[in-house]
Amino acid sequence: MILTHFQSMVIFALCVSLAFAFLSKETTDERIRYAIWAFLAFLVVAIGIGWLTYPFSR
Amino acid sequence: MAETQKHPINPALALVAAVAGWFVPGLGQALLGKWGKAVVYFFAVAVLAVVGLRMRGNVFTSNGADAFDMLGFFADIGNGIFYFLAGAINPAGPNVGIAAGDYGTRLFATAGVLNFLCVLEVLQIGFGSREEGQAAR
Numbered sequence: 289m290i291l292t293h294f295q296s297m298v299i300f301a302l303c304v305s306l307a308f309a310f311l312s313k314e315t316t317d318e319r320i321r322y323a324i325w326a327f328l329a330f331l332v333v334a335i336g337i338g339w340l341t342y343p344f345s346r
Numbered sequence: 347m348a349e350t351q352k353h354p355i356n357p358a359l360a361l362v363a364a365v366a367g368w369f370v371p372g373l374g375q376a377l378l379g380k381w382g383k384a385v386v387y388f389f390a391v392a393v394l395a396v397v398g399l400r401m402r403g404n405v406f407t408s409n410g411a412d413a414f415d416m417l418g419f420f421a422d423i424g425n426g427i428f429y430f431l432a433g434a435i436n437p438a439g440p441n442v443g444i445a446a447g448d449y450g451t452r453l454f455a456t457a458g459v460l461n462f463l464c465v466l467e468v469l470q471i472g473f474g475s476r477e478e479g480q481a482a483r
Binding site: 289290291293296299300303304306307310311 | 387389391393400444446452453460463464
């Protein structure tokens with residue numbers, strides 16, 4: 289199975305944000321909000337760091 | 347004010363559930379009646395572990411050469427049954443010479459650490475140190 293870096297990152301972010309939401313929140317509403325927030329935060333931060341480090345990649 | 351309940355303190359059940367939850371992710375929560383959490387934790391850990399292995403991620407063994415290998419082993423062993431089935435899930439073995447193999451190593455280690463967090467939650471619920479609202483299933 290060959291996945292791109294982005295695809296693996298999305299799978300990572302989905303699974304971890306879902307598990308974190310159930311670990312840390314009690315109600316369904318809180319869990320949904322937290323899972324979406326954490327998922328987007330994972331992606332935004334990773335892509336942001338990717339762009340910031342791009343000039344040093346070569 | 348939300349109603350909260352403490353699970354009855356039963357050290358034996360908590361320990362059995364913790365070991366069961368380590369071996370099969372989510373089983374600890376299932377034994378304590380938290381079926382929703384059990385399903386979510388199982389799929390979260392299973393997806394990360396299986397994808398990590400299928401991407402030909404490395405699986406660390408207990409006879410590691412240095413501290414980082416031991417750290418990797420500690421993270422990987424958290425996968426429970428997926429650690430012992432790693433050879434069957436990915437018969438081709440690890441290949442960290444390609445980028446996908448390196449990502450797979452991280453995904454598998456993440457699954458193990460995530461499962462350890464779930465085991466800690468089982469202990470918290472089982473020993474009654476965590477208040478569970480009625481919605482928390």
